[in-house]
Amino acid sequence: MTAARPSLFDWARGLARPVFYLGNNRLSQLGVGLTTASAITLITFYTTEFFGVRIGPYVGIIVFLIFPAVFVFGLFLIPAGIGRKFRREKLAGRLPPEYPRINLADPQLRETILFVMVMSGVNLALFLTATYRGLHYMDSVQFCGLTCHRVMQPEYTAYQNSPHARVACVECHIGPGAPWFVRSKLSGAYQVLSVNLNLYSRPIPTPIEDLRPSRETCEQCHWPLKFHGDKLVVRSHFADDEANTKTYTVLSMHTGGLDPLTREPRGNHGVHLQPGSRIDYLAADHERQQIVYLRYRRPDGDLIEYIAADAAQPIEELRASPLREMDCMDCHNRPTHTFENPGWALDQALEAGRLDPALPFTKKQGLELLQLSFASQAEASSQLRTRLRDFYRSQYPALFNARRQAIEQAADTLVDIYSRNVFPQMNIFWGTYPNNLGHDPFPGCFRCHDGAHSTPDGSRTIPNDCSTCHALLAYEDANPDILRSLRGN
Ligand code: HEC
Numbered sequence: 001m002t003a004a005r006p007s008l009f010d011w012a013r014g015l016a017r018p019v020f021y022l023g024n025n026r027l028s029q030l031g032v033g034l035t036t037a038s039a040i041t042l043i044t045f046y047t048t049e050f051f052g053v054r055i056g057p058y059v060g061i062i063v064f065l066i067f068p069a070v071f072v073f074g075l076f077l078i079p080a081g082i083g084r085k086f087r088r089e090k091l092a093g094r095l096p097p098e099y100p101r102i103n104l105a106d107p108q109l110r111e112t113i114l115f116v117m118v119m120s121g122v123n124l125a126l127f128l129t130a131t132y133r134g135l136h137y138m139d140s141v142q143f144c145g146l147t148c149h150r151v152m153q154p155e156y157t158a159y160q161n162s163p164h165a166r167v168a169c170v171e172c173h174i175g176p177g178a179p180w181f182v183r184s185k186l187s188g189a190y191q192v193l194s195v196n197l198n199l200y201s202r203p204i205p206t207p208i209e210d211l212r213p214s215r216e217t218c219e220q221c222h223w224p225l226k227f228h229g230d231k232l233v234v235r236s237h238f239a240d241d242e243a244n245t246k247t248y249t250v251l252s253m254h255t256g257g258l259d260p261l262t263r264e265p266r267g268n269h270g271v272h273l274q275p276g277s278r279i280d281y282l283a284a285d286h287e288r289q290q291i292v293y294l295r296y297r298r299p300d301g302d303l304i305e306y307i308a309a310d311a312a313q314p315i316e317e318l319r320a321s322p323l324r325e326m327d328c329m330d331c332h333n334r335p336t337h338t339f340e341n342p343g344w345a346l347d348q349a350l351e352a353g354r355l356d357p358a359l360p361f362t363k364k365q366g367l368e369l370l371q372l373s374f375a376s377q378a379e380a381s382s383q384l385r386t387r388l389r390d391f392y393r394s395q396y397p398a399l400f401n402a403r404r405q406a407i408e409q410a411a412d413t414l415v416d417i418y419s420r421n422v423f424p425q426m427n428i429f430w431g432t433y434p435n436n437l438g439h440d441p442f443p444g445c446f447r448c449h450d451g452a453h454s455t456p457d458g459s460r461t462i463p464n465d466c467s468t469c470h471a472l473l474a475y476e477d478a479n480p481d482i483l484r485s486l487r488g489n
C-alpha cells in the first residue's frame with residue numbers, strides 16, 4: 001500500500017487545527033474585538049466623508065491615524081495571543097499530542113471558517129485603505145497647518161495670503177520620492193513629540209537646516225530659466241504727515257532668464273541660474289545674513305572667490321569651511337510665509353482703501369500703534385481699537401463724530417495687519433523672519449552685492465551699482481512721468 005500524497009487541502013487543515021485550538025484565548029479575542037470595532041468605525045467615517053461630510057483637524061487625527069493604529073494593534077494581538085497560549089501550554093506540558101480535529105461536516109464550524117476568511121479579506125482591504133488614507137492625511141495642508149495650531153499658526157496665516165496658498169506644504173517641505181518621505185515622517189514624529197512635551201523653540205528657527213534643495217521642490221513647478229524679462233514694480237508710499245501724502249516708486253526689475261531669441265542669460269535669474277554656474281557661500285551667522293566668503297563658478301569653468309571686507313578669519317580657514325550651495329531659497333526665502341513689515345502693510349491697506357487716506361495721520365498713527373508691544377493678539381486687538389479711537393476723539397473731536405465708520409474700519413484693518421504678522425505666543429514680532437528679496441529693511445541682495453565683497457587681490461567686486469538689478473524709474477514721486485505715460489495722459 002502506498003500512502004496517499006497529502007493534498008493542499010490536508011495541509012491547510014493541518015495548519016488550521018492548531019490555530020483554531022490556540023486561537024481560543026483572551027488576548028486574541030480582545031484583538032478580534034478591537035479590530036472589529038475600529039473597522040466598523042473606520043468604515044462609517046469613510047462613508048460619511050464620501051458623502052461630503054468634512055472632517056476637522058482633530059477628528060482627522062483620530063480617524064486617519066488613531067483608529068487605524070488601534071485596528072492594526074488589534075490585528076497584531078491575534079497572533080500574539082496564539083503565541084502566548086502556545087508557549088504557556090508547552091511549558092506546562094498541556095499541549096495536546098494532536099490538535100482536535102476540525103470536522104468540516106459541522107455546519108457551524110464551516111460558517112466560522114467562511115466568516116474568518118471573509119473578514120480577513122475585508123481587513124486586508126481596510127488595512128491598505130487606512131494606510132493610504134493615513135499617509136495622505138499627514139500630507140494635507142490641514143494636518144501640517146492646523147493640527148498643532150498654536151505652533152504653525154504664523155506660517156499657516158502668512159501662507160494663506162501668499163501666491164502659493166494653493167500649493168500643499170509638502171510640495172516645498174518634502175517633495176517627491178521615498179527617501180525624503182521617510183525622513184519627513186521621522187522628523188515629523190519628533191515634532192509631534194516636541195509639541196506635546198512643549199520642547200519646541202519659539203519662534204521656530206529659520207532657515208530650516210535640511211530643507212530640500214529647490215531643484216527637487218520649486219523646480220518641479222518652476223523652470224529656472226523661464227524668461228521673465230523686465231518686470232515693472234510700482235510701489236505706493238504714504239508719508240507720515242497729516243495728509244498721508246502719497247508718492248510712487250517705480251522700478252523695472254531685471255529678472256531676466258534665458259533670452260528666448262539669443263539663448264543668452266539675462267538679468268538676475270539669467271546670471272544666477274544659468275546652467276553650469278553655481279555659487280557656494282559661507283555665512284557667519286545661523287540666519288545666513290552675514291555672508292563672509294563665496295565661490296562663484298562661471299559657466300566657462302572659471303572659479304572666482306569673493307571675501308567680505310570685514311571677514312575676520314584668514315582665507316585658508318574660509319576655504320576649508322563647509323559651504324552652502326545658493327539656490328532659489330537664498331533669495332526667495334519667503335515665497336509663501338511672507339511676513340510683512342508695518343510700513344508696507346499700511347501702504348498696501350491705504351492703497352486698497354482699507355485704511356482711509358483722508359483720515360489725518362493714519363499712516364503715522366498706524367505705524368506707532370502697530371509697533372507697540374502687547375502680550376497677546378487678544379490684547380492687541382482691544383488696545384489697538386481703543387488707542388486709535390482715543391487719538392481721534394482727543395485730537396479731532398468733530399471728525400471723530402462725523403467719520404465714526406471710517407475710524408472703526410481703520411481699527412479693524414490695524415488689528416488684521418497685526419494678527420497676520422505678530423504672534424506673541426510664538427515670540428514672532430516685526431522682523432523676526434528676515435526677507436532676502438530686496439535690500440530694505442533686511443540686507444537681502446546686499447549680503448553679497450554691498451560693494452564690499454571682492455576677490456582676494458581686490459581686482460573685482462560683486463556689482464552693486466543701482467542699475468545692476470533694476471532701473472529706478474521713479475523714486476517717491478507724487479506724479480511720476482513714467483506712470484503718466486503708461487496711463488496715456
Ligand atoms: C512655496 C513653498 C512652501 C510652501 C507651500 C510651504 N512652505 Fe514652509 N517654508 C518654505 C521655505 C522656503 C521655508 C524656509 C525659509 C528660510 O529658510 O528662511 C519655509 C519655512 C517654514 C517654517 C519654519 C519657520 C519659518 O517661517 O521660516 C515652518 C514652520 C513652515 N515653513 C511651515 C509650513 C506649513 C505648515 C506649510 C503649509 C501650510 C508650509 N510651510 C508651506 C516654503 C514653503
Ligand code: HEC
Pocket residue numbers: 163164167168171172214217218219220221222328329332335
Ligand atoms: C506645486 C507647484 C509649485 C511649487 C512646488 C512652487 N511654486 Fe512657486 N508658484 C506656483 C504657482 C502656480 C505660482 C503662480 C501664482 C499666481 O500667479 O497666483 C507661483 C508663483 C511663484 C512666485 C511669484 C510670486 C509672486 O509674487 O507673483 C515665486 C517668486 C515663486 N513661485 C517661487 C517659488 C519658490 C522659491 C518655490 C520653492 C520653495 C516654489 N515657488 C515652489 C507653483 C509652485
Ligand code: HEC
Pocket residue numbers: 214218219222223224228231233253255268269272273327328329330331332437438
Ligand atoms: C539671486 C536671487 C534670486 C534667485 C537665486 C532666484 N530668484 Fe526668482 N526672483 C528674484 C528677484 C529679485 C525677482 C523679482 C522680484 C520682483 O519682481 O519683485 C524674482 C522673481 C521671480 C519670479 C516671478 C517672476 C515674475 O516676473 O512674475 C519667479 C516665479 C521666480 N523668481 C522663481 C524663482 C525660482 C523657481 C528660482 C530657483 C530656480 C529663483 N526664482 C531663484 C531673485 C532670485
Ligand code: HEC
Pocket residue numbers: 254267268271272279281291294296304326330331436437438444445446447448449462463468469
Ligand atoms: C550669496 C551671494 C549673492 C547674493 C545673496 C546675491 N547675489 Fe547676485 N551675484 C552674486 C555673484 C557672485 C554674482 C556674479 C558676480 C561676477 O560676475 O563675478 C552675482 C551677479 C548678479 C547679477 C549680474 C550682475 C552683472 O552685471 O553681471 C545680478 C543682476 C544679480 N546678481 C542680482 C541679484 C539680486 C537681485 C539679488 C537679491 C535678490 C542677488 N543678486 C543676491 C552673488 C550674490
Ligand code: HEC
Pocket residue numbers: 233235249251253437438439440445446449463464465466467468469470472475
Ligand atoms: C543686487 C541687486 C540690487 C541692487 C544692486 C540694488 N537693488 Fe534696489 N532692489 C533690489 C530688489 C530685489 C528690490 C525689491 C523689489 C521688490 O520688492 O519687488 C529692490 C528694491 C528697491 C527699491 C524699492 C523699495 C520700495 O519698496 O520702495 C528702491 C527704491 C531701490 N531698490 C533702490 C536702490 C538703489 C538706490 C540702489 C543703489 C544704491 C539699489 N536699489 C541697488 C535689488 C537691488
